[in-house]
Amino acid sequence: MHTEPTVSACGADEDGTAAELCAPRRGRPRSEAAEQAIFAAVENLIEDGRSLSELSIEGIAAAAGVGKATIYRRWPNKEALLVDVVARLESPLPERTGGTVRDELVGMIDYMRRRGLAKRSRWMLKSALSQMNTWPELRQAYQEQVVRPRRELARAIVRRGIDEGVLRADLDVELVCEIVIGPILLRTVLWDEAPLDDPELAEQMVDAVLNGVGAQPSGGQPAGQSR
Numbered sequence: 001m002h003t004e005p006t007v008s009a010c011g012a013d014e015d016g017t018a019a020e021l022c023a024p025r026r027g028r029p030r031s032e033a034a035e036q037a038i039f040a041a042v043e044n045l046i047e048d049g050r051s052l053s054e055l056s057i058e059g060i061a062a063a064a065g066v067g068k069a070t071i072y073r074r075w076p077n078k079e080a081l082l083v084d085v086v087a088r089l090e091s092p093l094p095e096r097t098g099g100t101v102r103d104e105l106v107g108m109i110d111y112m113r114r115r116g117l118a119k120r121s122r123w124m125l126k127s128a129l130s131q132m133n134t135w136p137e138l139r140q141a142y143q144e145q146v147v148r149p150r151r152e153l154a155r156a157i158v159r160r161g162i163d164e165g166v167l168r169a170d171l172d173v174e175l176v177c178e179i180v181i182g183p184i185l186l187r188t189v190l191w192d193e194a195p196l197d198d199p200e201l202a203e204q205m206v207d208a209v210l211n212g213v214g215a216q217p218s219g220g221q222p223a224g225q226s227r
Contacts, residue, residue: 037064038071042085046124052082052131052138083141086132089125091115093149101161102206108153109184110202116188117196154181167210180209 041064045055057078061068075081094111097103119126132139154177161167167176183205187194195201 034064034066034070035074037066038074038081039085039088040064042081043089043124046128052128053135055082057081079138079141082128082138083145086125086128086142087146089118089128090146091118093153096153096156101157101164101166102210104157104160105180105206105210106202108157109180109205110199112181112184112188113196113201116184119188151177179212180206183209 038060041060042055045059045063046052055078057068057071060078060081061071064071071081075084091111091114094107097107119129132142155173158167158173158176158180162169162171162173162176184202187196198204
């Protein structure tokens with residue numbers, strides 16, 4: 001008599017990780033350990049010379065010592081995972097300080113200055129970012145998940161400046177953002193050898209811009225100092 005093979009009640013996925021799927025969940029520590037192993041595996045593979053396009057979920061899972069299901073439970077595809085990996089290599093977006101508009105603008109520009117320094121010193125980050133330009137899907141995902149929050153931060157600070165009368169209300173918000181961010185983008189993106197070491201660079205840039213787009217200051221103070 002033909003006997004059907006016994007199948008686990010919880011089933012097995014295509015890469016045979018039935019034990020992993022059936023194992024009881026152990027909560028956040030296990031989840032964090034798996035994510036760290038996956039991130040480390042991707043970074044190690046890149047350091048070994050693998051291009052982003054050469055990476056595969058199968059290869060990443062094997063290098064991390066996890067099943068593919070562990071990766072797919074966290075990311076829907078390879079692009080989403082790689083975006084998170086590259087984002088981890090960068091400095092986290094700065095928190096808004098609640099100080100003056102000038103203070104917030106300086107904090108944002110200094111974040112971009114430090115990011116530029118990190119990109120120069122960490123070849124893996126620079127390599128990953130450059131490869132994104134030739135991979136439309138990955139570049140789009142990166143723009144949505146990483147670049148858009150930066151732009152929204154800039155818009156929020158500029159809108160606050162306009163609402164408080166610190167910045168001129170007759171200027172378009174997007175134009176003001178471009179004027180404020182443009183100088184540091186020139187140094188960090190278009191001019192590879194531009195000086196970025198000066199910790200006072202952000203203040204110098206913001207004050208120079210505010211003198212052009214700031215509302216009339218009172219008492220001789222820089223425009224962004226008023227609330």
